Amino acid sequence: xxxxxxxxxxxxxxxxxxxxxxxxxxxxxxxxxxxxxxxxxxxxxxxxxxxxxxxxxxxxxxxxxxxxxxxxxxxxxxxxxxxxxxxxxxxxxxxxxxxxxxxxxxxxxxxxxxxxxxxxxxxxxxxxxxxxxxxxxxxxxxxxxxxxxxxxxxxxxxxxxxxxxxxxxxxxxxxxxxxxxxxxxxxxxxxxxxxxxxxxxxxxxxxxxxxxx
Amino acid sequence: xxxxxxxxxxxxxxxxxxxxxxxxxxxxxxxxxxxxxxxxxxxxxxxxxxxxxxxxxxxxxxxxxxxxxxxxxxxxxxxxxxxxxxxxxxxxxxxxxxxxxxxxxxxxxxxxxxxxxxxxxxxxxxxxxxxxxxxxxxxxxxxxxxxxxxxxxxxxxxxxxxxxxxxxxxxxxxxxxxxxxxxxxxxxxxxxxxxxxxxxxxxxxxxxxxxxxxxxxxxxxxxxxxxxxxxxxxxxxxxxxxxxxxxxxxxxxxxxxxxxxxxxxxxxxxxxxxxxxxxxxxxxxxxxxxxxxxxxxxxxxxxxxxxxxxxxxxxxxxxxxxxxxxxxxxxxxxxxxxxxxxxxxxxxxxxxxxxxxxxxxxxxxxxxxxxxxxxxxxxxxxxxxxxxxxxxxxxxxxxxxxxxxxxxxxxxxxxxxxxxxxxxxxxxxxxxxxxxxxxxxxxxxxxxxxxxxxxxxxxxxxxxxxxxxxxxxxxxxxxxxxxxxxxxxxxxxxxxxxxxxxxxxxxxxxxxxxxxxxxxxxxxxxxxxxxxxxxxxxxxxxxxxxxxxxxxxxxxxx
Numbered sequence: 001x002x003x004x005x006x007x008x009x010x011x012x013x014x015x016x017x018x019x020x021x022x023x024x025x026x027x028x029x030x031x032x033x034x035x036x037x038x039x040x041x042x043x044x045x046x047x048x049x050x051x052x053x054x055x056x057x058x059x060x061x062x063x064x065x066x067x068x069x070x071x072x073x074x075x076x077x078x079x080x081x082x083x084x085x086x087x088x089x090x091x092x093x094x095x096x097x098x099x100x101x102x103x104x105x106x107x108x109x110x111x112x113x114x115x116x117x118x119x120x121x122x123x124x125x126x127x128x129x130x131x132x133x134x135x136x137x138x139x140x141x142x143x144x145x146x147x148x149x150x151x152x153x154x155x156x157x158x159x160x161x162x163x164x165x166x167x168x169x170x171x172x173x174x175x176x177x178x179x180x181x182x183x184x185x186x187x188x189x190x191x192x193x194x195x196x197x198x199x200x201x202x203x204x205x206x207x208x209x210x211x212x213x
Numbered sequence: 214x215x216x217x218x219x220x221x222x223x224x225x226x227x228x229x230x231x232x233x234x235x236x237x238x239x240x241x242x243x244x245x246x247x248x249x250x251x252x253x254x255x256x257x258x259x260x261x262x263x264x265x266x267x268x269x270x271x272x273x274x275x276x277x278x279x280x281x282x283x284x285x286x287x288x289x290x291x292x293x294x295x296x297x298x299x300x301x302x303x304x305x306x307x308x309x310x311x312x313x314x315x316x317x318x319x320x321x322x323x324x325x326x327x328x329x330x331x332x333x334x335x336x337x338x339x340x341x342x343x344x345x346x347x348x349x350x351x352x353x354x355x356x357x358x359x360x361x362x363x364x365x366x367x368x369x370x371x372x373x374x375x376x377x378x379x380x381x382x383x384x385x386x387x388x389x390x391x392x393x394x395x396x397x398x399x400x401x402x403x404x405x406x407x408x409x410x411x412x413x414x415x416x417x418x419x420x421x422x423x424x425x426x427x428x429x430x431x432x433x434x435x436x437x438x439x440x441x442x443x444x445x446x447x448x449x450x451x452x453x454x455x456x457x458x459x460x461x462x463x464x465x466x467x468x469x470x471x472x473x474x475x476x477x478x479x480x481x482x483x484x485x486x487x488x489x490x491x492x493x494x495x496x497x498x499x500x501x502x503x504x505x506x507x508x509x510x511x512x513x514x515x516x517x518x519x520x521x522x523x524x525x526x527x528x529x530x531x532x533x534x535x536x537x538x539x540x541x542x543x544x545x546x547x548x549x550x551x552x553x554x555x556x557x558x559x560x561x562x563x564x565x566x567x568x569x570x571x572x573x574x575x576x577x578x579x580x581x582x583x584x585x586x587x588x589x590x591x592x593x594x595x596x597x598x599x600x601x602x603x604x605x606x607x608x609x610x611x612x613x614x615x616x617x618x619x620x621x622x623x624x625x626x627x628x629x630x631x632x633x634x635x636x637x638x639x640x641x642x643x644x645x646x647x648x649x650x651x652x653x654x655x656x657x658x659x660x661x662x663x664x665x666x667x668x669x670x671x672x673x674x675x676x677x678x679x680x681x682x683x684x685x686x687x688x689x690x691x692x693x694x695x696x697x698x699x700x701x702x703x704x705x706x707x708x709x710x711x712x713x714x715x716x717x718x719x720x721x722x723x724x725x726x727x728x729x730x731x732x733x734x735x736x737x738x739x740x741x742x743x744x745x746x747x748x749x750x751x752x753x754x755x756x757x758x759x760x761x762x763x764x765x766x767x768x769x770x771x
Contacts, residue, residue, distance in 0.1 A: 044271060044292060117291035119284065143286040152287065159287070185286050187279050198336040200323060204293050206338075207319030211276050211289075 002079050014055050014080060016129045021054035021080075031057035035065060038121050046070055047118035049110075049141055051134045052126025053095055056084040063090040072113060074098045074137050076130040098137045102151045105140055114141065114155050144184040162194055162201055187212055214244040215303060217324065218372075219310040219331070220258075221270060221317045224471075225489035225515065227254045229365050230311050231261045231497065232381050232518075236373035237309075238263035247303065249320075257471055257490075260383040270296060270320075297323045308333075311368050313350060330371060345622045346371035352723035358709075359719050360513050360611050362618070363595040370622070379593075381518060383497040385479065389472030393480060396467050397439060403481040404429070404564065405467075405500075407441040409449065410488040414508025414540050417487050419453045421553045423460070425485075428557025430462040433564065438464040439481065441474055441491060483564045485556070492517050503560045507547040509536045517587055518595055523563045523571060524585040527551055550581055559584060568600075575600035586647075591639035592616060598647035605648045606659045610712035612640050613663070613763060617756035618716070621748075637762030644763075660764040663713045667757050670714060674750040677701055681743050694735060698725055698742070717749050 003015045007024045014021045023030040035058060042048050042062065046069070050059055053075035063071055071093045075081045081095040098104055105111060120141045127134050139145065143152035153159050183189075191209045194202050216237065220230045227250050234246055245265045250258045252269035259267050271292070278289030301324060310321040310331030318332040318340065330343035332351065342348040346367055353361035361367070369379050397403060408422045426438060438457070442450045447468050457464040467477060474491060478484060478498035486492055487505040495502050496519040506512045506526040511533040516524055526532070527547035534541065555578045562571045568586060575584040584600040594615065598608050616636050644656070677700075684690075684697055705721045708714040724745030728738045 041274070044274070044295075045288075046295075114285075114287075117288065117295055119288060122283075138283075141285060142283070144282055149286060152285075156287070184282050187289075190286070198338060200297075201290075201294070203319055203323055203334075203336075204290055204297070207316055207323065208275065208279060208289055208293060210314070210316035210319065211272070212279050 002077065011057075012055070014083075016077060016080075019125075019129060021126050021129065022057055027055060027057050028061075031061040034058040034123065035061040038062060039065065041119050041121070042066055042069060045117040045119050047072060047113040047116065049074065049113070049118060049120045050123055051120065051138055052123035052130075053080055053084055054123060054126035054129075055080075056088065058123055059084070059093055060088060060090060063093050067092060070094075070113060072096060072109060074104075074134060075126070076133050098133055100133065101136065102140050102148070104137050105151055105155045110141075111155050114152060115157075144186075146185065149185045159201065162199075162205075214241060214307070215247070215305045216241075216244055216307045216309065217247045217249060217300065217303070217305045217326075219249045219308065219312055219317050219321060221249065221251055221272070221312045221320070222314070223489070224254050224257055225493055226312070227257050228261075228383070228490060228493040228497070229515070229518075230368060231383060232365050232379035233309075233311065233368035233372040234261055234263045235380050235382065236369050240373050247305070249300070260386070260472065260475065262382055262384055268300070300324050309372050311372075313347075313354065344371055349618065349622070349720075352719050353716070354514070356719045359715055360614075360712075361716070362615055363516065363518060364514050365518050366594040370619070374623075381497045383475060383494065385476055386472040389470075389474075389476035392469060392473040393476035396469065396473070397437075397465070397477065397480060399480065402433075402436045402564075403439055403477075404436050404483045404485065404560070405439045405441055405477060405481045405495075407484070407486040407488045407491040408453070409442060409446050410486075412509060412536070414534060414545070415487045415489075415510050417505045417507055417548045417551065417556075418545075419449075421548070421551070421556070422485075423453065423457055423462075424553030425557040425560065426457060426462050426464065427460055428554060429560050429564075432557075432561045436463075436564075438462060439467045439477060440464055441477065441486075442466065442468050444468055483560065485560050489515060495519075496522075501563055501566075503556070503563050505551065505556065507532060507545075507551065508540070509534050512585070512597070516585075516595070516597060520588045521566070521568070522587040523559055524587065524597065525551060525556060525559060526583045526585065528580075528582055552578070552581060555581055572600045572602075588643075588647075590616075590643050592619065592636060594619070596643070602648055602650055605644070605651050605655070606662075607712045608647060609644060609656075609659055609763075610663055612643060613756055613760050614713065614716050616640055617752055617759050620759065621752045621755050633758050633762040634766075636759055637766045640759070640763045641766030657764070660760060664757065664760055664764075666711060666713050667753055667760065670708075670717060671750065671753045671757065673704065674746055674753060677746050678743070678750060681739065681746065685739055685743075691735065694738065698728065701725060701742075701746075717753070720749055721745060 001017060005013050005015055007013045007027055009026055011027050013024055013027060048069055048071050050071060050073040053059060053073040059071060059073050069092060073095050075095055076098060078097055081097055084095055094109055096107060120138055140148045140151060143149040187209055191205055194205060218230060218234060220227045238246060246263055247266040247268055248258050248264045249268045249270060252271045255267050255269045258264060275289045275292060278284045305326050307328040308321050308324050308326045310317050310333060313332050318334050321329050321331060321333040331347050333341050335341060342351060350367050353359045406422060408419055410416055440450055440454050450466055454464050454466040475494050475498060478495045478500045481500050483501050484495040485503045487507060487510060492502055492504055496517055502517040502522040504512060504517045504522060504524045506524055512524045512526060527550050529547040529550055531541060532547040558574050559571060562574060571584060579601060585597040586600055587597045590596050680697060684693055687693060702725050705718045708718050724742060728741050731738050
């Protein structure tokens with residue numbers, strides 16, 4: 001159940017099932033600290049996916065610092081999303097109530113965003129309220145296991161060609177041995193599975209592989 | 214014309230790009246030069262004259278994106294792809310890769326500019342170099358024994374193709390000047406010391422530096438000392454400076470950024486360090502340097518690039534060691550072998566500019582270290598000579614080798630014979646000034662020995678070339694070809710240790726490695742090998758003419 005409480009600085013703080021979603025003492029300062037930590041990761045990318053909107057102070061702070069950044073915040077609690085949309089005027093922020101499973105990648109704004117650079121950021125206090133659903137969303141965005149990796153490849157059409165449009169079992173046989181062993185998908189499993197023909201995207205992977213030697 | 218220069222290694226490498234960029238800009242004043250560096254070195258890159266735009270590559274983010282499981286598997290891929298797209302949009306007409314590692318090679322290729330100099334790759338993954346100078350760099354840099362041109366000269370030759378002595382300037386910032394004036398007052402003589410480096414193997418040791426400064430302070434009581442360090446080094450340096458003050462050495466801790474360090478160096482008379490970056494800053498500031506060359510420091514390739522510096526090189530056989538990996542010895546032997554007394558005395562003489570007395574110190578401490586003095590040849594490149602007289606044979610071999618490379622790559626050997634005369638006069642003067650006490654008959658003997666070695670090499674190369682023409686008739690006989698390669702390899706392996714032959718050995722063994730890496734197409738293998746042997750043969754001819762000319766000129770000066 002969603003309730004609201006007035007913090008020490010007079011700001012409204014949401015509370016979900018008795019759990020505060022921002023600092024009662026100074027939520028704006030807390031948001032500044034969160035954005036400070038996120039800043040280095042966000043620099044240079046097109047989209048930041050934020051897992052957990054809560055009161056949205058952290059989202060607003062990030063939007064203020066990076067006006068060209070596309071921010072997509074996932075918030076399973078619809079009332080919080082509505083409240084934020086009513087208050088916020090930041091044109092670069094979209095709030096999405098996440099779908100279950102891989103369907104999140106078929107949401108048009110998400111599908112577009114994963115085709116270019118993006119980071120996935122957690123907002124821990126809010127994630128705790130809907131941990132299962134947001135962790136699941138994170139999994140599909142990160143693509144670090146066999147199913148989510150392949151789903152991301154399908155969403156990023158161009159990258160699928162790198163792997164000769166292989167189906168997942170074939171992809172496994174072509175060299176994603178880490179996947180077979182249930183280890184996370186990394187560049188070390190991706191590079192051996194690339195098509196032999198050298199095109200620009202393969203060369204980018206080969207360049208990156210030099211950084212992990 | 215828009216040119217992109219790539220320098221994606223360490224801070225010292227970024228600074229070493231400065232003379233190349235200055236030469237490039239001098240030759241094409243209207244060209245716009247962009248410099249791609251690792252993001253953390255953007256401030257250093259902005260100190261380089263002639264750079265119109267600095268572009269940062271966030272290597273750390275790329276590495277973290279690849280290695281951390283809470284980041285998207287595509288994060289680093291997308292970041293790099295977007296950077297490449299941005300670089301392509303700039304519309305460069307030339308890319309110059311000064312980095313020479315595979316990562317930068319792929320970046321250079323991906324930008325896709327027709328004129329790409331330095332390491333790049335074909336779509337099939339084969340390396341290309343774009344010019345003879347970068348091919349030379351590729352062959353020489355992996356060999357620890359080689360004594361090639363200084364990297365700054367190589368970058369300069371490869372980039373701008375000029376041979377005049379370069380201008381090594383950096384831009385001094387107003388903020389740096391202001392900070393420097395608050396840290397040290399003008400008037401008294403200042404000696405700076407940067408004792409720490411980011412590479413543990415290059416650290417001589419704080420206790421040893423403290424003892425050396427005590428010696429120096431006792432000889433020069435009017436001098437004050439500044440201890441340079443980065444903010445992260447403060448906690449380690451504070452007790453060091455306190456210890457110095459307690460021992461009566463007037464030292465002050467100067468923790469600062471790079472711009473301030475440069476302004477401080479401009480006010481100092483001497484820098485003592487084993488750190489590469491600060492050494493290059495000092496060279497650009499015109500401050501004399503005492504370089505402590507231990508660990509992976511290879512002064513022959515990256516030494517203090519200005520005249521009249523002193524390099525103290527440990528005599529341990531394992532030095533210089535590879536950059537990667539820890540010290541292979543039980544203790545840091547190369548650092549331990551240099552006594553504080555040697556460093557203190559050498560720094561004192563360097564401070565005064567008394568190079569004659571440095572020769573005496575070099576002799577006195579010859580069991581510990583080799584001492585070198587840096588300089589520039591009249592031909593326009595950096596060099597060094599040992600302060601011990603009996604190293605003159607090696608110096609002669611090295612200078613002849615470098616000059617012949619320059620003549621060969623510039624195709625000057627096709628020009629008038631007078632070229633050899635001029636180069637010979639310059640070399641003769643350089644050798645005479647470096648070894649003033651060497652008697653005439655010793656120069657003649659040394660030159661004659663080298664001449665014989667080179668003549669032997671010339672005839673051997675001629676035999677190899679004739680044999681290769683025979684193999685060409687039976688080019689599909691793989692066994693014969695392998696036997697031939699083995700003969701060539703074993704001949705050059707046997708030449709190891711002969712100073713005048715080292716660069717030929719490096720060159721031919723590198724060609725053989727390339728040939729062996731080729732798959733199929735025997736004709737291509739023969740052609741590559743033939744080109745390599747032909748080049749060596751032409752160069753030995755150049756070297757012989759030059760040696761004979763120099764011999765005459767050294768004799769004339771005596």
